[in-house]
Amino acid sequence: MSNFVTASVPARLHLGFLDLSGDTGRRFGSIGLPLSEPETVVSLSPAGTTQVEGPDRDRAARHLERLCRHLNIRTRHRLTVEAAIPPHRGLGSGTQMAVAVAAALRTLHGLPMKTGDDARLLGRGERSGIGIASFEKGGLIVDAGRTAEDRQPPVVSRIPFPDDWRVILILDNNHTGIHGEEELQAFRALPPFPAASAAEICRRVLMQALPAAIEHDLEAFGAAIENIQFQVGSYFAPAQGGIFASKGVERVARRLAEAGAAGIGQSSWGPTGFAFAPSEETAMDFVSAAQDVAEPGIEMRIVQGRNTGAEVNRRSLGLLGS
Secondary structure, rough: OOOOEEEEEEEEEEEEEOOOEEEOOOEEEEEEEEEEEEEEEEEEOOOOOOOOEOOOEEEEEEEEHHOOOOOOOOEEEEEEEEOOOOOOOOOOOHHHHHHHHHHHHHHHHOOOHHHHHHHHHEEEEEOOOOOHHHHOOOOOOEEEEOOOOOOOOEEEEOOOOOOOOEEEEEEEEEEOOOOOHHHHHHHOOOOOOOHHHHHHHHHHHHHHHHHHHHHHHHHHHHHHHHHHHHHHHHHHHHHOOOOOOOHHHHHHHHHHHHHEEEEEEEOOOOOOOEEEEOOHHHHHHHHHHHHHHOOOOOOEEEEEEOOOOOOEEEEEEOOOOO
């Protein structure tokens, strides 16, 4: 009889940076929300030889190898990626895969969880702290950015996301967002982030988005998110070809807004877009209203905000089927 561990880690929406300049001594900062789906799910167990299988297995294998070296673990493992957040779509796939593998490995070997340390070891969470914070606990999250490269951005606000609200994801299966070296080059090429934009974003987050979520005021919440998205999207537009990286996603987002959806925008570098609805039924109506402009490869999916963090469970193989 041997043990295995399953770790399920949620995708997240990145709703916008707070201050990309760092003039105050803190750089980046962000507001974001973990989602009910999609998830990255990995299972890990001891094995005679190391085996890694499933979607995005090459990245998972690299993480497992580096973590084992770092933690001086010599055990061989069987790692199965049962589900993976689509990569390079703006949903946090890289960070969530890293922390899922790290959580499974630490739990299997009885080691204390060090999510932030492991994420940094694996080269994740360099700008936004939302993905790491989503692992620990759900809700609408604000992190305050970095003062140094070796510090995890502190979470300064975490409030429950209204259970009845829905998120409409707009997925473009034909494109991927800027990532890797292209992303680094984009940051180098862009001009300094305007101080006035940072001030406006921080004001909208503190004085509009957060209280609106607490008061279940979707109209005010959506207005705040759209303003933040305009400020950040306008800044990134030269690198990604517009406020939205995908014209197909943008057309659907605009149609959803015409139908009454709130807070349209793009998560991170995209191409995934989003909009908010007050209920499941209304979200379905919005999706129906936008179907006529959804070109091939564009998919809309209704999901919930997630108010819980990752799930990590240890089980015995000998109990399966009993």
